[in-house]
Amino acid sequence: MYYDDDIESIEASEVSEEYMCLYGININLQRSIPMINDGIKLVVRRLLYMMYLKYRNSSVKASSLVGDLLKIHAHGDLGVGGIIARLCQTFSNNIPLLTAPSNTGNPTTGDDYAAPRYIIGVELSQFAKDVLFSEFDGKVNMRESSDTSIMEPFCLPAKFPIILLNGTSGIGWTLSTDVPPYNLNEIADATIKLLKNSQAKVNLVPDLPTCCDIIVKDPNTFIMQSSFEIDPVNYIITIKNTPYLKYLDDIDKALRAIQDSENKIKEIEDACDESDLEAGIISYVIRCKPCNLYQLVNTLFKRVPGFRATISTRNMLVVTPNFRTDHYDVRQILCSWIGNRLREKRNWFLRQLVAKNMEHNMLEGKAFMLSPKNLDKTIKVFRSCNDKADIIPALVEAYPKQVSTSQANYVHTLEMYRLTKKEYERTLKAIDKLEKEIKEIKAIVEVPERIKEVIIDELKEIKEKYGFKRRSKILNLESDTDVNIGVVQILPDGNIVFSETENPEHLSSDITPLAGDNVCLIDEKGRFLWVDTNKVLHDKPMTLTSIGRQQMGNCVAALSNPDNNVVMLSNRGRIKYLPISSIPSNSSRKPLIPLDDDEYIVSVIEVRDNSQDILVYTSDGMGKRVQISDLNLVKSVDAQGQFIVRSDNEVAGMFSINPNKQWLVYVTRLGRIRVNHAKFLNAAKKFGDLKPIIKLSQQDDLIAVFCTNKEQKITLNHADSRITTVNIESIEPTTMATPPTRPKHVPAVRVLRATIS
Numbered sequence: 001m002y003y004d005d006d007i008e009s010i011e012a013s014e015v016s017e018e019y020m021c022l023y024g025i026n027i028n029l030q031r032s033i034p035m036i037n038d039g040i041k042l043v044v045r046r047l048l049y050m051m052y053l054k055y056r057n058s059s060v061k062a063s064s065l066v067g068d069l070l071k072i073h074a075h076g077d078l079g080v081g082g083i084i085a086r087l088c089q090t091f092s093n094n095i096p097l098l099t100a101p102s103n104t105g106n107p108t109t110g111d112d113y114a115a116p117r118y119i120i121g122v123e124l125s126q127f128a129k130d131v132l133f134s135e136f137d138g139k140v141n142m143r144e145s146s147d148t149s150i151m152e153p154f155c156l157p158a159k160f161p162i163i164l165l166n167g168t169s170g171i172g173w174t175l176s177t178d179v180p181p182y183n184l185n186e187i188a189d190a191t192i193k194l195l196k197n198s199q200a201k202v203n204l205v206p207d208l209p210t211c212c213d214i215i216v217k218d219p220n221t222f223i224m225q226s227s228f229e230i231d232p233v234n235y236i237i238t239i240k241n242t243p244y245l246k247y248l249d250d251i252d253k254a255l256r257a258i259q260d261s262e263n264k265i266k267e268i269e270d271a272c273d274e275s276d277l278e279a280g281i282i283s284y285v286i287r288c289k290p291c292n293l294y295q296l297v298n299t300l301f302k303r304v305p306g307f308r309a310t311i312s313t314r315n316m317l318v319v320t321p322n323f324r325t326d327h328y329d330v331r332q333i334l335c336s337w338i339g340n341r342l343r344e345k346r347n348w349f350l351r352q353l354v355a356k357n358m359e360h361n362m363l364e365g366k367a368f369m370l371s372p373k374n375l376d377k378t379i380k381v382f383r384s385c386n387d388k389a390d391i392i393p394a395l396v397e398a399y400p401k402q403v404s405t406s407q408a409n410y411v412h413t414l415e416m417y418r419l420t421k422k423e424y425e426r427t428l429k430a431i432d433k434l435e436k437e438i439k440e441i442k443a444i445v446e447v448p449e450r451i452k453e454v455i456i457d458e459l460k461e462i463k464e465k466y467g468f469k470r471r472s473k474i475l476n477l478e479s480d481t482d483v484n485i486g487v488v489q490i491l492p493d494g495n496i497v498f499s500e501t502e503n504p505e506h507l508s509s510d511i512t513p514l515a516g517d518n519v520c521l522i523d524e525k526g527r528f529l530w531v532d533t534n535k536v537l538h539d540k541p542m543t544l545t546s547i548g549r550q551q552m553g554n555c556v557a558a559l560s561n562p563d564n565n566v567v568m569l570s571n572r573g574r575i576k577y578l579p580i581s582s583i584p585s586n587s588s589r590k591p592l593i594p595l596d597d598d599e600y601i602v603s604v605i606e607v608r609d610n611s612q613d614i615l616v617y618t619s620d621g622m623g624k625r626v627q628i629s630d631l632n633l634v635k636s637v638d639a640q641g642q643f644i645v646r647s648d649n650e651v652a653g654m655f656s657i658n659p660n661k662q663w664l665v666y667v668t669r670l671g672r673i674r675v676n677h678a679k680f681l682n683a684a685k686k687f688g689d690l691k692p693i694i695k696l697s698q699q700d701d702l703i704a705v706f707c708t709n710k711e712q713k714i715t716l717n718h719a720d721s722r723i724t725t726v727n728i729e730s731i732e733p734t735t736m737a738t739p740p741t742r743p744k745h746v747p748a749v750r751v752l753r754a755t756i757s
Contacts, residue, residue, distance in 0.1 A: 005473050033170055033177050035319040036328075036336045037344075038132060038156040039163030040097075041170060043083060048097060049153055052133050062100075062119035072145035072152050077116075084122060085113035093166040093464060094181050094209050096212075097128040107210075107282060108248040108275055127466055129532060132156045135348050138393045157344055159458050161187055161337045163318065164204075164330065168242075175325065177317035180222075180244065183207035183470050188463040188698070191334050195452050205741040206311060208244040209688060211471040217310075225301055225308040227473065232725045233745055237293055237300075239284035243309040248273055248284055251306035258303060263545045265299060267291040299537045334578045337456075345451050353441045356434055361429045365407025370424040377420050378411075388412065395733035422474065466611075476539045488512045488519055488533075492717040492753045494554020495541040496521065498533055510755055512558040519560045520583055523553035524600040526568070526591030528583060557604030559583075567594050567628065569603045569616065569654050573645030577631040580606070584637065593641050612656055615693075616645055619652040619669075619701040623693035645690065658707040665708050666694050667754040669701040671747070678707060695739050704754040716746065717753040 001355035034041050040048070041097055050068045053703050062084045066077050075079075087098040091107040092251070100122045102112035113119070119204060124133075135157040142151040182204050188200045205214060206222055215223040222241035231238070253273055260263055271286045281324050288296060321340040328336065369378045385391045395408035414423075444450040487735040489497040490510040511518075514533065516525050521529045521544055529548040536547065544552035559566055562581040569575050583592065593601070605614065610629040617623040624645060633640055634715040645651055664676045674694065706714075714726045731743065742748070 032318055032751065033319050033325055034162055034163055034168045034179070035155050035321075036161075036333060037321055037340050038158040039161060039165070039168070040156075041168065043069075043073060043075075043080070044087065044097075045156060047083065047087070048124065048128060048132065048156070049132055051098070051122075052129075052136070053138075056121075056124055056129070056133070059121045059123045062116035062122050065122060066116050071147045072150055080117070081116035082113060082180060084116065085119060085461055088119075089518055090121070091209055094184060094207065094468070094471075095125070095127050095165060097125055097132075097162075097166075099123050102637060106277065108273060108277070110247040111387050130465075131159045131162065131462065133158065137351075140347070140351065147459040157348065159341075160184075160462050161191060161334060163333060163337070167206075175317055177315060178312070179316045179318075180206040180311050180313065181208055182245075183468070185463055185467040186470070187334075188459045188467070190330075191338065191389040192456050192459055192527075194331070194334055194338055195456055198335065202334065204330050205474055206244075206313075206472065207470050208472045210241045210244050210246075212241045212243045213475050214472045215475050220313045222311050222313075223308060224311060224472075228297055230297070230725075232293060233727055233730060233743075235288045235290055235293065237286040237288060237297060239282075239286070239307070241282050242306065244311070246306045246309055248275065248282065251284070251304060254305045255300075261630040262292075263287065265296075265303065267296050267299075278334060302704060342448070342451055342749070343453060344453055346445060346448075349441050349445050349451070351602075353438065353445065356438050356441065360431065360434050361404075362407055362410040363427055363434065365403055366411050367424060367427045367431060369399070369403065369407075369411055370419065370421075370427060372421065372424070374399070375419065375421065375424065379416070382416060382419065398610050443679055474539075482504050486514055488514060488521075488558040488560070490555050490558065491541060494524075494556075495543055496547075496555050496558070497539060497541050498536050499539050511757075512560060514560045516560060516562075519558050520580065520602060521547075521555050522557040522559070522568075522592065522601070524556050525553055526593040526595055526601055527552050528592055530583075530585050556601050557606075559604075561606065564606050565610075565633065567605045567614065567631070567654070568601055568641075569651065570595055570599050570641075571602045571650045572596070572599050572649045573616070574599070574641045575616075575626075575644050576634065576639065576641035577628065578637075578639070580694050582635045582637070590637065602651060603655075605654065605656050607656065614654045614656055615705065616654045617652055617693060617702060617705050618645070618690065619650050619703070621694040621696045621702050622690035623705075624690050625657075652702055653704065655705050655707060661709050663708050663710060663728065663733070665704075665706045665714060665756070666702060666718070666740055667706075667714060667751065668694075668696060668740055669703050669750055670699070670742065671718075671724075671749070671751050672700065672742045673714065673726060673746075674740035675728060675733045675737060676736060677733055693736070695737065697739075703751060707757055708757045715755050715757060716751050717755075718747060719750040719752055721746075722747060722749065 030195065038045065046071055047065065050072065051065060054060075054068055055065075061082055064317050065084060066080045069080060070077060084098065085100075087093050088096050088104040089107075090096060090101045091105075100119055101582045103119045106112035136153070138151070138153075141154045141157075143154055145152040163179060164182045164187050165184055165632075167179050169178045171178065186204055186207065190204055193200045194202060204218060205216060208214065208224060211227065212224050213227050215225065217223055224246075226242055229238045229240060229241045230236075239248075252271065252273060255268075259268065259271075267288050269287045269289055271284065273282060274283045274285050276283070285298070313329060316328055316330075316333065317325055318333060318336075320326055320336055368374060377398060378395070382391060383393050383395045389414040392405060392408045394403055395403055395411065444454060451554040454603070487499050488511075489499060490512070491497065517533050519531050519533060521531060523544055529544055529552065531547060536542070544555055557566075557568075559580050565577060565579050567575060567577050570593065574593065574595070578592070595601070607628060610627075610631075610633070612628050614626050614628060615623055616626060624642060632639075632643075659678075662678050664678050666674045666676075694703075696702060708728055714728065716724045716726065718724070726743055726746065
């Protein structure tokens with residue numbers, strides 16, 4: 001019987017708060033927030049586990065996989081089909097953990113995946129097998145599932161930080177998480193860096209599977225924006241991709257809503273989705289009226305939702321190996337993963353050591369019983385037994401204190417025909433091999449640094465097998481990032497920009513790919529400066545004076561390969577030819593080429609050998625073909641150079657004749673262009689004096705000549721700061737005698753500079 005005094009009175013609000021907290025912790029730890037260990041959430045882990053358990057080397061229909069999942073995932077099948085589809089999507093994952101041939105979604109809408117009964121051929125990706133299941137034995141770190149007959153893993157032994165590779169998001173009880181995807185190569189390099197030095201600095205920039213561009217706002221904030229191409233001839237903007245988790249259908253609806261409003265974008269005539277999804281090509285074409293297309297792109301990115309979006313790494317909530325939820329940054333995630341991986345890998349080696357010692361013990365017993373001394377006795381024991389089960393006690397009795405029950409059990413399964421000397425020799429070889437393996441494992445387990453070396457080797461192997469180039473082009477970088485500089489761009493005003501790849505904000509610049517970390521920059525008076533590209537700012541226009549801390553002029557050339565030679569030409573026809581390796585590292589030396597007060601460098605060419613020919617041309621349309629082998633190769637910076645051109649008008653430049661390119665393109669100061677077949681170069685062959693190569697008006701000058709292919713483009717920088725691009729294939733080829741003409745879309749404004757791309 002109960003009395004009132006035996007009952008404790010508790011407020012309902014306190015009970016509900018306690019139970020809700022317990023429920024919330026369970027939701028966050030078990031369902032909504034990913035674990036650092038394997039980088040995935042509970043339902044995904046269960047999906048992958050059931051896929052491995054039942055269909056590891058075969059394919060299955062998604063609906064069958066859903067049915068298998070429900071045996072250990074007692075939360076119903078609602079949404080599971082979508083999870084399977086998303087695990088297969090290449091536009092949602094840098095490396096999918098599942099694969100399927102079709103029906104897994106549309107990159108332009110973000111969904112449109114089929115019902116599970118229509119998603120056939122689902123397979124566990126090779127990456128998932130190698131990284132998540134190569135060390136999985138189904139015995140360690142297991143627990144009972146809702147179906148008590150099936151055990152499920154607490155977490156999978158991931159050999160790579162998958163949590164950063166594919167990114168994740170989740171909403172739990174009072175908590176949420178957003179982890180963006182990163183590049184596999186960069187994750188591997190950063191993890192290796194921290195394994196070698198736990199105090200090392202790590203700075204990663206997200207790399208998104210949609211291949212959109214990315215702008216670094218600060219170490220924790222990044223702006224994603226669509227990549228685009230501009231056709232200035234037809235006034236077309238082509239959007240090539242979208243930010244991560246943004247889709248063309250939504251962008252198109254937003255743009256059409258703007259165009260239907262009173263405040264529409266007047267420069268836009270039409271926009272349509274011309275994507276070829278079978279070929280994996282995203283293409284959203286915007287046709288415009290004549291306008292400044294670059295300015296219009298900025299307007300689109302500001303006004304139309306979806307073209308640009310912001311991601312932050314300030315909300316990367318994870319479940320740590322000790323089952324706590326914490327907000328981590330990239331470095332903390334990697335350090336936590338490394339700590340868990342070191343423990344996990346050591347335990348795996350210890351399990352391997354136990355297993356191999358057991359196998360070694362079995363093989364020793366087998367070798368003893370099959371040795372020449374005991375083989376006849378063992379055969380006799382086998383023949384004397386009426387039943388196979390009788391062999392075990394008979395062997396133990398025949399070899400008292402020499403053979404254990406487990407060793408006898410191991411041998412009794414052998415067929416009679418395998419009780420031979422040859423089998424004995426095979427067993428001895430197996431023992432030798434096993435002893436070497438045991439010795440290697442012991443050496444690793446006893447020295448913690450050796451385990452680090454093994455993990456580093458695994459990461460390098462994964463990087464080599466599954467690594468991919470960065471997909472998201474970084475449009476701006478700070479100097480302390482780990483991204484390498486790949487090009488030097490010379491701007492029309494003589495400033496320079498160091499970039500990982502070509503910066504689309506500076507399409508008018510000359511671009512020099514770098515062969516190494518050091519580059520030699522030369523100004524118009526021949527002064528030079530060696531620069532270590534690891535110590536300069538990325539994507540920021542700079543003067544040579546600001547880099548070298550001494551007075552220099554405008555940059556005219558960047559030399560990167562010390563195995564090559566360089567040819568420099570002045571406006572007075574002076575040429576100097578010398579090896580790049582002979583240029584001293586001390587920038588205080590005198591100029592590379594001695595110039596008069598009214599003399600300056602007009603062209604610099606980097607060449608591999610002396611078998612090439614160059615064409616030197618003047619501003620009044622004269623030209624002279626010169627074989628590089630006829631020039632004096634000098635190794636002294638003090639050499640004067642040689643005059644090869646004498647002209648009343650100034651020398652305008654030179655170009656290297658490329659026999660593999662079919663077309664010659666001439667550009668004049670007034671924006672007139674002529675395209676000839678390269679065979680017309682024969683007219684300038686082996687002449688000693690200047691000869692006419694183009695017919696010009698008295699008011700016009702020749703400023704550039706190129707050897708090109710038909711699909712290349714010319715970028716013109718005009719005196720009024722306008723930039724126009726001309727497709728060479730849009731100009732009809734003519735003869736040498738035909739005067740150049742100005743394309744209709746090129747303004748009648750003086751051209752300061754012309755470059756080819």
